[in-house]
Amino acid sequence: MSRIIVFGGHGRIALLLAPILVARGDEVTAVIRNPDHVAEVEQGGAHALVADIEQLGTDELADIIRGHDAVVWSAGAGGGSAERTYAVDRDAAIRTMDAAADAGVTRYVMVSWIGSKADHGVPEDADFFPYADAKWAADEHLRGTDLDGTILGPGTLTFDEPTGRILLDAEGKAEVSRADVAAVIAESLGNPSTFGRTIRFGNGGDDSTPIADALSA
Secondary structure, three states, X not given: OOXXXXXXXXXXXXXXXXXXXXXXXXXXEEEEOOHHHHHHHHHOOOEEEEOOOOOOOHHHHHHHHOOOOEEEEOOOOOOOOHHHHHHHHHHHHHHHHHHHHHHOOOEEEEEOOOXXXXXXXXXXXXXXXXXXXXXXHHHHHHHOOOOEEEEEEEOOEEOOOOOOEEEEOOOOOOOEEHHHHHHHHHHHHOOHHHOOEEEEEEOOHHHOEEHHHHHHO
16 A cells, blocks of 8 residues: 555546545545535545645645655646746646655656657747746756656547557657546556656557556566
8 A cells, every 4th residue: 555645636637546546555645725626536535635735835745745655746727827837837846846855755756748848849929838848847857856756748638538558659649538647647656667757658549558568668
């Protein structure tokens, strides 16, 4: 059994992730901002922790991370202002990495996106630029830590049924179901072969591979 803390616990992927982890015997703490979401989060078997990660400092974050075995970052500002995108997707994410190190929790899984690269190609005047820029900065910070980090880069997210299969380094839109992303997170958490890696993927159709096999390749 592992104790997993998930930031962004009311997100669509996190709501699918928690039941997978709970079913295999893990304990899940789902960090959420809105107390109105407690009941929905706890229906999936997680324990809801109401906290505003935009406002919490590194020491306060370390206090809530301490005692867990792994951190999953699945939070995001969800669009809107560039200021809030940077505050959540970059700054708060980075604080949780530093807090995890301070708390002695070395396993950290970052849910990013397939295009998170230095040369992501998003123009500075595009609405999507703050997200692309913020995610790249957070991913780079994780790479520079001593954490056992994994950066997951799914392609375009869909509401399709899970396939249990993915294609690494998929090209184009690289569509992938949110349910399969949740399964990838769950599988990667305890898979040491994913430590220190950036894993970009889509569903891949006939070229896909069972998730466990793909991650261990």
